[in-house]
Each structure stands twice: as structure tokens, then as C-alpha cells.
Amino acid sequence: MNVIAFYIAAAIAVLTTVLVITRKNAVQALLYLAVSLISVAVIFYDLGAPFMAALEVIIYAGSIIVLFIFVVMMLNLGKRATEAESKLLHARMWIGPIILAGILIAELAYLLAQGNTRVGAAHVIPPRDVGLALYRPYLLGVEISSMLLMGALVGAYHLGWHKQRKPETQDANREHATSPDAGRGPVRTGSGRTVGAP
Amino acid sequence: MFSLVRTLWDVFLHSFKPRVTRQYPEQPAYVPPRWRGRIILSRDPDGGERCVGCYLCAIACPVDCIALQATEDATGRRYPEFFRINFSRCIFCGYCEDACPTYAIQLTPDFEMSEYKRQNMVYEKEDLLINGTGKYPGYNFWRVAGVKIGGKDKGQAEREEPPTDLRQLMP
Amino acid sequence: MTSPYPFAAIFGILIVALTIASGLIWIERRLLALWQDRYGPNRVGPFGLLQVLADTIKLLAKEDWIPPFADKPVFIIAPAIIMITVLMSFAVIPIAPGIIISDLNIALLFFLAMSSLGVYSIVLAGWSSDNKYSLLGGVRAAAQMLSYEVFMGLSLMGVVLLSGSFDLVDIVHAQRKIWFIIPQFLGFVLFLIAGLAETRRLPFDLPEAESELVAGFHSEYSGMKFGMFFVGEYLGVTLISAMITILFFGGWMGPVLPPIVWFLLKMFFFIGVFILMRASLPRPRFDQLMAWAWKLMLPLALANLLVTGAVVLAFFH
Numbered sequence: 215m216n217v218i219a220f221y222i223a224a225a226i227a228v229l230t231t232v233l234v235i236t237r238k239n240a241v242q243a244l245l246y247l248a249v250s251l252i253s254v255a256v257i258f259y260d261l262g263a264p265f266m267a268a269l270e271v272i273i274y275a276g277s278i279i280v281l282f283i284f285v286v287m288m289l290n291l292g293k294r295a296t297e298a299e300s301k302l303l304h305a306r307m308w309i310g311p312i313i314l315a316g317i318l319i320a321e322l323a324y325l326l327a328q329g330n331t332r333v334g335a336a337h338v339i340p341p342r343d344v345g346l347a348l349y350r351p352y353l354l355g356v357e358i359s360s361m362l363l364m365g366a367l368v369g370a371y372h373l374g375w376h377k378q379r380k381p382e383t384q385d386a387n388r389e390h391a392t393s394p395d396a397g398r399g400p401v402r403t404g405s406g407r408t409v410g411a412p
Numbered sequence: 413m414f415s416l417v418r419t420l421w422d423v424f425l426h427s428f429k430p431r432v433t434r435q436y437p438e439q440p441a442y443v444p445p446r447w448r449g450r451i452i453l454s455r456d457p458d459g460g461e462r463c464v465g466c467y468l469c470a471i472a473c474p475v476d477c478i479a480l481q482a483t484e485d486a487t488g489r490r491y492p493e494f495f496r497i498n499f500s501r502c503i504f505c506g507y508c509e510d511a512c513p514t515y516a517i518q519l520t521p522d523f524e525m526s527e528y529k530r531q532n533m534v535y536e537k538e539d540l541l542i543n544g545t546g547k548y549p550g551y552n553f554w555r556v557a558g559v560k561i562g563g564k565d566k567g568q569a570e571r572e573e574p575p576t577d578l579r580q581l582m583p
Numbered sequence: 584m585t586s587p588y589p590f591a592a593i594f595g596i597l598i599v600a601l602t603i604a605s606g607l608i609w610i611e612r613r614l615l616a617l618w619q620d621r622y623g624p625n626r627v628g629p630f631g632l633l634q635v636l637a638d639t640i641k642l643l644a645k646e647d648w649i650p651p652f653a654d655k656p657v658f659i660i661a662p663a664i665i666m667i668t669v670l671m672s673f674a675v676i677p678i679a680p681g682i683i684i685s686d687l688n689i690a691l692l693f694f695l696a697m698s699s700l701g702v703y704s705i706v707l708a709g710w711s712s713d714n715k716y717s718l719l720g721g722v723r724a725a726a727q728m729l730s731y732e733v734f735m736g737l738s739l740m741g742v743v744l745l746s747g748s749f750d751l752v753d754i755v756h757a758q759r760k761i762w763f764i765i766p767q768f769l770g771f772v773l774f775l776i777a778g779l780a781e782t783r784r785l786p787f788d789l790p791e792a793e794s795e796l797v798a799g800f801h802s803e804y805s806g807m808k809f810g811m812f813f814v815g816e817y818l819g820v821t822l823i824s825a826m827i828t829i830l831f832f833g834g835w836m837g838p839v840l841p842p843i844v845w846f847l848l849k850m851f852f853f854i855g856v857f858i859l860m861r862a863s864l865p866r867p868r869f870d871q872l873m874a875w876a877w878k879l880m881l882p883l884a885l886a887n888l889l890v891t892g893a894v895v896l897a898f899f900h
Contacts, residue, residue: 241710245657248703268692272736276699277729280706284725287710287718340688341749416864423863426618433622 216260223256238296240286244279251275265341447521448506451497453537454518454546461541462516462553465492469508469517477501478508487562489554495540499525500533514553518546592684593674600673604817609635611817611858618862639810647806650712657711662808665704665815669822672697676825677752679835679842690751691743694826695736698781702728704815705783705790709800720799723869724790727780730876731787735777737884741770741891742830755834764831769887771831773880775856778823780876782816785861789869824853 230250237243251274259267348356434441443449454462465482483493508517527533545551560566567574609624609632616623624631649658675690677683687693702725709721743749745766746757754763764771780787791799801812828834828849835842837849867875 242654242657245703245707252700264687264689265692268689268696271696272692272699272732276696276702277732280699280702280725280729283706283710284722284729287706287722287725341692419863420859423618424859426620429620431616431622432620435622 220257220260223253223260226250227253227257238300240295241283244282244286247282248275248279251279262338265339265344443521443523445521447523448504448509448519450499450520450522450525451502451504451508451535451540452518452520452542452546453495453516453540454542454544454548456552456554457545457550458552459543460489460554461491462514463492463495464490464514464516464553466490466513468511468513472507472511474505474507475501475503485562488559489561492537495537496534497540498534500530515546515548515551516553520546592682596673596676596678596682596684597670600670600818600821601814603821604814605635605639607817607820607854608638608813610854611861614855614858615862618859642807642810645806647808650714650803652713653803654711654713657707658803659808661704661708661711662804662811662815663704664707665701666811666818668697668701668704669815669818672822673818673825675751676822677755677829677834678825678846682843683752686750686752689749691739691749691754691830694822695732695739698735699728699732701781701819702732704812705800708804708812709790712800712803714803716796716798717800717802720790720792720796720802723792723796724783724800727783727787727789727869727872727876730873731777731780731880734773734876734880734884735781737881737888738770738773738777739830740888741767744888744891744895751829751834755829755836758833758836762831762833767831767887767891769883770891771827773884773887774830775827776880778827779857779860780872782819782823782857784816784820784857786864786866787872788866789872792866820854820857821850824850824857827853 227250230246230253233246234243234250237246252271255267255270255275258264258270456462463480465480467480467482470476470478470480477498478496479498480495481493482490484490504519506519509519512518525533554561554564555570556572558566558569558572612634613623613625613631615621624634627633627637649655672694674684675687675693677686705724705728706721709717709719709724712718742754742763745763746754748754748757757763783790789799790796791801796802801809804812825846828846832849835846837845840848
């Protein structure tokens with residue numbers, strides 16, 4: 215374990231995560247989030263979990279954040295969204311997160327004070343071990359999460375699936391339904407006029 | 413899917429086909445004799461300037477790229493004092509050639525007139541004038557025109573009768 | 584088995600990769616011309632070889648314009664990302680025994696990770712330009728590259744199963760008897776298509792699509808920033824060709840000739856195939872592209888993985 219690399223990556227991760235929260239522009243915030251995830255991947259690699267590091271980059275930084283950026287690009291957030299963001303960044307908004315984070319820090323400090331916390335850098339975990347761990351002791355968890363994903367997939371498919379419409383017939387029906395009242399559709403000469411009107 | 417592979421193969425076979433590109437500066441391009449290219453001013457068979465400074469070309473020119481000033485020599489023969497064509501404006505339409513009554517201004521099959529400086533595209537009379545008759549070898553305007561110039565009096569032109577003496581009654 | 588002279592290897596591979604990538608500009612133009620019965624650039628230097636140099640000088644001398652409406656830092660960093668990610672991938676490519684910068688035990692995953700990070704370059708370039716065509720190009724690039732990444736990874740898992748390692752050197756050594764192109768032909772085809780889509784080469788160049796999006800994500804780029812996108816694309820082609828060589832065609836293995844020559848021969852053959860595809864295949868519609876990815880390629884990749892896994896389990900275990 216390279217201590218200097220670890221501290222550099224950790225510092226970058228903390229800094230970029232703070233920047234994620236304070237950025238007003240959504241895409242810039244997501245970019246910092248991606249950098250944060252990559253630095254976390256470096257920490258994983260440093261701790262001897264190269265497989266985990268690669269997956270972190272491929273799945274989180276490479277796919278999920280790209281999807282977020284994709285959605286943000288499609289939403290076309292302009293100045294309005296930035297203003298709404300800056301309203302959210304008031305001091306009052308920080309109370310809840312600060313309390314929660316303080317509890318976490320206190321917990322961490324308590325655990326550290328207990329001593330005997332030798333973590334990390336024991337040995338490098340090859341991909342084979344990850345696979346064996348996933349499919350031997352934790353098989354049930356893998357299966358449950360795969361079922362969850364399957365459910366999500368079916369749900370997304372259902373939401374994205376449009377029933378095939380028949381535009382010609384539908385429009386023809388609407389034409390018949392609305393032709394008596396003259397308010398809708400194109401004005402026809404001679405149909406809606408009262409007798410004697412100019 | 414098979415059609416994609418066949419397309420790839422057909423395109424690959426083009427490796428062995430001749431190339432259609434003509435290597436231009438080494439293999440010069442064919443330019444037809446009536447090509448409307450660089451404009452010249454031609455001379456009589458005798459060697460005199462054909463241009464009589466009538467301004468018709470300058471008037472006909474749709475982009476106003478021709479400028480000239482007519483003058484006369486001691487014998488009464490008209491010629492342009494200067495004759496200037498701005499080739500960065502010229503569109504090579506050939507109207508000036510059509511308008512010219514003396515076949516002086518002519519378009520030639522030459523198009524290689526690139527310059528590094530724009531000012532060099534302005535051709536003066538000495539650049540335009542050639543030592544030849546161009547497309548009309550035998551024609552001499554002053555020989556057929558009934559104008560009196562030095563060395564040629566009225567009635568001495570080709571196919572011209574001597575002027576009638578108006579004071580005589582005899583036919 | 585990292586190289587004994589790490590700095591020599593780093594700079595050697597860096598220089599060779601960049602030279603090949605910029606040379607590819609000339610090679611591609613000449614080959615395209617050959618297949619279209621033209622000559623291509625043949626004026627500057629012998630056979631037009633100095634055309635690349637002339638183009639580089641021109642790009643460097645051009646005005647490096649940043650649009651006033653662009654997001655400036657993102658706009659500047661976007662072309663750098665593609666160069667960085669592709670050049671990082673070259674670090675794990677074993678060119679010949681001993682010629683490798685870093686013999687990583689998860690090299691294949693590293694390659695996939697870097698190619699997935701390459702998406703950022705295109706997406707951010709499209710977004711930061713603040714131009715509707717660029718944005719469309721960026722959106723297309725995000726959708727296309729995400730979709731094709733999925734089965735790019737899956738199509739390689741057959742190779743991983745057969746060789747039992749993510750290490751590219753081990754994968755090459757595992758092909759001592761038989762190249763993986765024979766047992767993994769489907770995987771090879773899938774990887775070739777995914778590689779085309781990942782590098783945004785012509786049948787799948789919808790993010791730039793000159794005829795509809797006016798160069799898409801790099802509409803607003805000029806000067807050497809555009810040059811970096813340009814070289815990045817050719818670096819990507821070189822990288823994918825090298826990966827095909829390593830994963831399916833036995834890497835540096837071959838009779839008589841020295842290993843590095845075999846590697847370069849195979850790599851240039853696939854670069855030629857890439858250019859031939861550009862010369863001959865038309866661009867699909869975007870919905871066709873996405874439909875192929877999810878409805879055809881992904882099931883095929885999964886089936887390939889399933890069958891390979893079953894065969895390995897039944898016969899080699």
C-alpha cells in the first residue's frame with residue numbers, strides 16, 4: 215500500500231465531494247462526482263482490490279454518471295435551475311446534513327479510539343477470489359439483487375413501452391366527432407355562417 | 413449481413429482498378445479552343461492595335477472590370493491610352509468579346525492565372541496586348557472602315573467606292 | 584514481467600503510438616483514395632508523406648478559438664480526456680515479450696474502464712460547446728457508447744473464460760495452441776462492431792455525422808483542440824486494432840519473423856479493415872443503431888458467454 219498515493223487520492227475524493235455539493239451547475243457537480251469516484255477507485259486499488267477499482271470506474275464513473283449527465287443534458291437546465299440551486303444552498307439547509315455527518319464522525323472517532331483497527335493492505339485480492347466469494351457464500355445476495363434488477367428492467371420496459379397507435383383511424387374518428395361544432399378545426403366557408411351575415 | 417460483407421469485398425476489389433484522377437500539372441487538362449479564359453487584346457495583320465477605344469466592352473461588362481481611356485494619334489487613328497482589366501473581378505462571361513466591333517478583345521483558352529498578390533490580378537495594356545491577330549487572322553478594321561486616317565483617305569478602303577461629289581449633278 | 588527499462592518503454596510506446604496515429608491520417612486518406620479510384624495526398628514530400636506534418640503546422644498556426652458562450656474549463660479539458668484515456672490504455676498493451684509498460688493483472692478491465700471514461704470527452708465537448716448540433720452529437724455519443732460498452736465487455740468474457748485471466752500477457756500465452764478467433768468467432772465479430780462504435784468510426788459515426796450534425800460534438804473546436812480529437816480518434820483505432828490482435832489473433836505470436844513485426848503486421852491489417860469499412864459501409868439510422876445494440880448484439884453476446892461457459896465447464900474442468 216502506497217501511503218502517499220492513498221492520501222493524495224483521499225484528499226481529492228473529499229475535496230471533489232465537497233465541490234459536488236456546492237456547485238450550482240448540475241453538469242459541473244456531476245463531473246466532480248465522477249472525479250470523486252475515480253479517486254475512490256484509486257483508493258480501492260491501493261488497498262489491494264484491483265477488481266473492485268476497475269468495476270468502480272467502469273460502472274459508476276463510466277456508465278452511471280454518464281447517464282446522469284445524459285439526463286441533465288436532455289432536461290436542458292438553464293439559469294432558472296441555477297437560481298433554484300442557489301436558493302437551496304442557504305445556511306438552514308445545512309443543519310440536517312451537518313448533524314448526521316457529525317454523528318458519523320463521532321462514531322468513527324469512537325471506533326478509532328477503541329484501537330486495534332488494522333485495515334487494508336493485507337494482500338491483493340484477485341478477481342478470482344471476488345467471484346468465488348460472490349458465488350459461494352454470498353450466492354443468495356447475488357440472486358436477490360439480480361431479481362431486483364430484473365424487476366427494475368421490466369418496470370423500465372413497461373414505462374418506456376408505448377401501445378402502438380393507429381393514427382389514421384383515430385384522426386378520422388376525431389374528425390367525425392368534432393365536425394358539428396365549428397370552434398375547432400379549420401374554418402369552412404359557408405358552413406357556420408348565419409343567413410344574411412356579410 | 414451478407415450484403416455488407418459483399419460490399420466490403422467489392423470495395424476491396426477497387427484496389428486493383430485504375431485510378432480516374434488526372435494528375436493535373438503534369439498531365440495538362442484539355443481546354444477547348446472556344447474556352448472563355450484569359451482576355452487578350454489582339455493586333456492587326458499589319459501590327460497595329462485593333463482596339464479603337466469605343467468603350468463598348470466596358471459598357472457590356474456586367475461586373476465593370478474593364479477600364480480604358482480612348483485617345484487619338486496624330487493621324488486621327490483612335491486607340492486606348494490605357495486599358496485595364498481587373499481579373500479578380502472578371503467573371504469570364506465573354507460579353508466584351510461579343511460587344512467588340514473590331515475583334516480586338518478576345519478570350520483565350522488559358523485559365524492558369526493564379527497570383528500571390530491581389531494587385532497582380534490587375535492587367536494593364538502591355539500585359540493584355542499580344543503580337544498577333546488571335547482568332548481572326550485576316551481582319552483589319554481600318555482597312556474596311558470608311559474613316560480617314562493617316563495614309564488612307566476616304567474611299568480608299570476595301571470594297572468602298574470613292575465619295576460622291578455632291579456638287580455635281582451627273583449621276 | 585514489467586519492462587526492465589520503464590521510462591524507455593513509456594516513451595518508446597508513447598512516441599510510436601502517436602506516430603502511428605498521426606501517420607494513420609495519411610494512410611487512411613491514401614487507402615480511401617485507393618478504394619475510390621483516386622490518388623489521395625501525393626504532393627507534399629515523397630508519396631505525400633509530409634502531408635501530416637503540413638496539416639499539423641496548419642492546425643498549430645490556426646486561431647485557437649473558444650466560443651464566448653462555451654463553458655470554458657470543460658471546453659478545454661474535453662479534448663484532453665480522450666487523449667489521456669486512450670494513451671492510458673496503451674500502458675497495458677503487450678506489444679512483444681518484455682515490451683509492455685505495466686503488466687497489470689486486470690489489464691482487460693483497465694482497458695474497458697478507460698474506454699468507458701472516453702465517453703466523457705465526447706459528451707462534455709458536446710455539452711460545453713453550447714450549440715444545438717454539438718449537444719445532439721454529445722447526446723448521441725452518450726447513448727451509443729454506453730450501449731455498445733455493455734456488450735463490448737460481455738463479448739470479451741468468452742476470451743477471459745478460455746484463458747482464465749484478465750491479464751493480456753496470459754491471454755496471449757493461452758493462444759499458443761490455437762488463436763481465439765476460432766473458438767470465439769462470434770465474440771470477435773461482436774468486439775469488432777463494438778470497437779467500431781466505441782471509436783466512432785464511420786459506419787457508427789453518428790455523434791459527428793457531418794451530413795446531418797455539421798461535425799457534431801466538435802463543431803466549435805478549432806486549432807490543436809480539434810487536432811486532439813482527430814488524433815484521439817486514430818489512437819482509438821490503433822488501440823482497438825491492437826486489442827483485436829492480442830485477444831483473438833495471438834498477439835505477437837507467429838513463425839520466422841520477430842514478435843514485434845508480427846504484432847505490427849496484424850495490427851495494421853485490422854487498421855486496414857477499419858478503413859475498408861469506412862470506405863464501403865453507409866451510416867445507419869440512430870434508432871437502428873440502438874436496436875442492434877440492445878436487441879441483437881446483447882443477446883448474442885450473452886449467448887456466446889453462456890455457451891463458452893458451458894463448454895469450458897464441461898470439457899476443461
